[in-house]
Amino acid sequence: xxxxxxxxxANKMSSGAMYGKxxxxxxxxxxxxxxxxxxxxxSTNIGLLGEAFPDRLFNVGIAEQNLFGVAAGLAKVGFIPxxxxxxxxxxxxxxxxxxxxxxxxxxxxxxxxxxxxxxFGAAGSTHHxxxxxxxxxxxxxxxxxxxxxxxxxxxxxxxxxxxxxxxYLRVGRGMEPLLHNxxxxxxxxxxxxxxxxxxxxxxxxxxxxxxxxALIAGEMLEEQGVSAxxxxxxxxxxxxxxxxxxxxxxxxxxxxxEEHNIIGGLGDAVxxxxxxxxxxxxxxxxxxxxxxxxxxxxxxxxxxxxLSSQGIMETVMELMGKEIEEDDWSDED
Amino acid sequence: MPNNVSIDELKAKAKELRLNIAQTTFNATSGHVGGSMSSAxxxxxxxxxxxxVDPKNPDWDERDRFIMSKGxxxxxxxxxxxxxxxxDLNEVMKNFNKTESAYGMxxxxxxxxxxxxxxxxxxxxxxxxVGMALGLRLKNIDSKVVVMTGDGECQEGSNWEAAxxxxxxxxxxxxxxxxxxxxxxxxxxxxxxxxxxxxKKVEAFGFKVLKCNGNDMADADKALAAAWATEGPVCIIxxxxxxxxxxxxxxxxxxxxxxFGANEDELKVYLDExxxxx
Numbered sequence: 001x002x003x004x005x006x007x008x009x010a011n012k013m014s015s016g017a018m019y020g021k022x023x024x025x026x027x028x029x030x031x032x033x034x035x036x037x038x039x040x041x042x043s044t045n046i047g048l049l050g051e052a053f054p055d056r057l058f059n060v061g062i063a064e065q066n067l068f069g070v071a072a073g074l075a076k077v078g079f080i081p082x083x084x085x086x087x088x089x090x091x092x093x094x095x096x097x098x099x100x101x102x103x104x105x106x107x108x109x110x111x112x113x114x115x116x117x118x119x120f121g122a123a124g125s126t127h128h129x130x131x132x133x134x135x136x137x138x139x140x141x142x143x144x145x146x147x148x149x150x151x152x153x154x155x156x157x158x159x160x161x162x163x164x165x166x167x168y169l170r171v172g173r174g175m176e177p178l179l180h181n182x183x184x185x186x187x188x189x190x191x192x193x194x195x196x197x198x199x200x201x202x203x204x205x206x207x208x209x210x211x212x213x214a215l216i217a218g219e220m221l222e223e224q225g226v227s228a229x230x231x232x233x234x235x236x237x238x239x240x241x242x243x244x245x246x247x248x249x250x251x252x253x254x255x256x257x258e259e260h261n262i263i264g265g266l267g268d269a270v271x272x273x274x275x276x277x278x279x280x281x282x283x284x285x286x287x288x289x290x291x292x293x294x295x296x297x298x299x300x301x302x303x304x305x306x307l308s309s310q311g312i313m314e315t316v317m318e319l320m321g322k323e324i325e326e327d328d329w330s331d332e333d
Numbered sequence: 334m335p336n337n338v339s340i341d342e343l344k345a346k347a348k349e350l351r352l353n354i355a356q357t358t359f360n361a362t363s364g365h366v367g368g369s370m371s372s373a374x375x376x377x378x379x380x381x382x383x384x385x386v387d388p389k390n391p392d393w394d395e396r397d398r399f400i401m402s403k404g405x406x407x408x409x410x411x412x413x414x415x416x417x418x419x420x421d422l423n424e425v426m427k428n429f430n431k432t433e434s435a436y437g438m439x440x441x442x443x444x445x446x447x448x449x450x451x452x453x454x455x456x457x458x459x460x461x462x463v464g465m466a467l468g469l470r471l472k473n474i475d476s477k478v479v480v481m482t483g484d485g486e487c488q489e490g491s492n493w494e495a496a497x498x499x500x501x502x503x504x505x506x507x508x509x510x511x512x513x514x515x516x517x518x519x520x521x522x523x524x525x526x527x528x529x530x531x532x533k534k535v536e537a538f539g540f541k542v543l544k545c546n547g548n549d550m551a552d553a554d555k556a557l558a559a560a561w562a563t564e565g566p567v568c569i570i571x572x573x574x575x576x577x578x579x580x581x582x583x584x585x586x587x588x589x590x591x592x593f594g595a596n597e598d599e600l601k602v603y604l605d606e607x608x609x610x611x
Contacts, residue, residue: 034468034471036464055471056471058467058502060494060498061494061497061498061501063491063494063497063498065456065460065490065491065494066460066463066491066494066495066498068460069457069459069460069461069463069464069491069495070460070461070463070464070467070495070498071464072450072460072461072464073450073460073461073462073463073464073465073466073467073468074464074465074467074468075464076398076449076450076461076464076465076468077394077398077464077465077468077469077472077474078394078468078472079468079471081464096454097457097460097491100451100453100454100457101451101457101460101461104451105442105443105450105451106443
């Protein structure tokens with residue numbers, strides 16, 4: 001059993017639709033904005049830009065190498081191109097163009113990748129993408145943002161205009177439930193972690209779609225007598241190291257939650273900060289355990305990989321039972 | 334509009350570029366000589382006659398764009414930019430491939446004045462050229478976008494993705510020059526992975542195709558004049574000889590990456606041969 005997703009009006013509020021709508025609104029004010037897609041105008045919702053401004057959306061057909069090369073060329077002559085395809089094709093099929101044409105030349109190409117993680121469930125591993133955080137983090141000049149819902153997607157799309165270089169944003173298939181009720185209820189700043197809930201016993205650091213479940217898990221933990229802090233790490237790069245170290249010192253226990261291979265993503269980014277900080281902390285990473293997942297409804301896959309609120313809650317309880325080896329460091333000072 | 338430069342002046346410049354390639358290679362100990370020598374005449378014709386550019390204002394919005402998609406031939410391209418006035422030629426020749434130099438084996442647009450795109454990985458230039466041409470049209474700028482690829486480079490599928498889109502988008506200002514020197518690292522293109530009938534393939538993708546002897550300045554000039562006057566997308570298949578200018582290099586796969594002698598005396602023999610050629 002996974003999270004029930006049908007209580008929301010997916011058509012109005014999906015991350016994808018919010019992306020297209022926000023982009024078209026921005027484009028009305030900013031003539032530098034153009035779009036490029038590879039036969040996924042509808043699926044990624046970048047088509048909404050084309051409906052508003054037909055001459056500013058270029059569909060290159062099913063050709064992802066050309067997609068990002070063309071985006072780089074448009075950036076070279078002064079535009080801010082938004083290039084959209086499925087995450088797996090952005091990272092791997094056109095990945096070298098993203099790296100060499102866009103990132104190496106530090107061009108303001110905004111790679112807006114949809115259908116990330118296992119959100120395209122039944123499509124199977126050819127269309128899942130559990131490698132993008134690792135790939136994009138490792139590309140110099142790249143900023144990587146994984147919004148938690150449609151509202152954050154809108155916030156990130158607005159914010160990325162001012163990022164001078166290349167930008168990678170990943171959303172799911174776009175039918176995921178919302179974390180927030182409006183853009184007004186939070187402050188979104190690229191590179192700045194967002195605390196969703198305070199707590200003293202453990203910190204759950206999440207990004208992307210499972211963040212809503214992380215928050216629900218945090219509330220469930222209260223009922224079990226565990227005070228959980230929940231942090232929304234929407235920006236994977238540059239990562240908010242300060243927030244991570246603060247969490248380590250405050251709670252000594254951290255669980256990371258990501259719809260990504262446990263290798264190379266949020267968990268490893270957090271681990272790297274922790275190891276270099278010298279602070280005592282125990283970490284558990286929730287994610288896809290380095291395997292190509294089965295087909296299935298995304299909510300079922302979330303449950304399988306403990307990305308559901310229940311799975312996150314159980315994982316945290318396991319971690320609470322673990323001993324943290326005492327040492328004589330006095331890093332609290 | 335092309336500049337008014339005579340064929341003899343262009344030929345003299347091409348000879349000068351070949352001498353600079355030799356000297357630069359010698360200073361760097363080795364380099365991608367073969368493709369640089371084969372494409373030298375076309376580069377000179379472009380930069381000294383056809384491309385509407387201003388070295389004093391390299392980011393001028395209305396300039397023509399040029400992408401050296403066969404980026405390993407920075408050995409010809411960057412000295413050519415220097416000769417055109419973008420860079421200090423002596424500095425380029427002295428520092429090519431040196432540690433922390435701006436001038437490496439493949440051109441870096443972030444570091445080289447006048448370089449419109451970073452290249453090196455093959456098959457990237459034409460897609461970027463398509464993007465530039467689309468963007469310039471959207472800005473109502475009527476400039477040309479010229480992309481030079483190698484012939485072996487045409488084996489990269491991304492070129493054909495881009496070619497298909499150039500025709501689809503009716504990019505009338507896009508010019509694709511293929512330096513058809515018949516060789517790639519592992520040997521003859523037709524033996525490694527056959528390209529022919531290249532003209533028919535490019536034509537089938539929606540380009541008007543022109544052909545010339547790319548090592549004969551008068552013929553190269555004629556093709557470029559025709560390309561400039563033709564509503565594109567247009568492709569020039571520039572038939573050339575790899576290593577052109579040095580008999581012992583010509584048509585040899587080994588000239589792809591080689592040196593110009595182990596000492597000044599050996600270099601001088603090469604320089605004298607270039608000077609003596611017609």
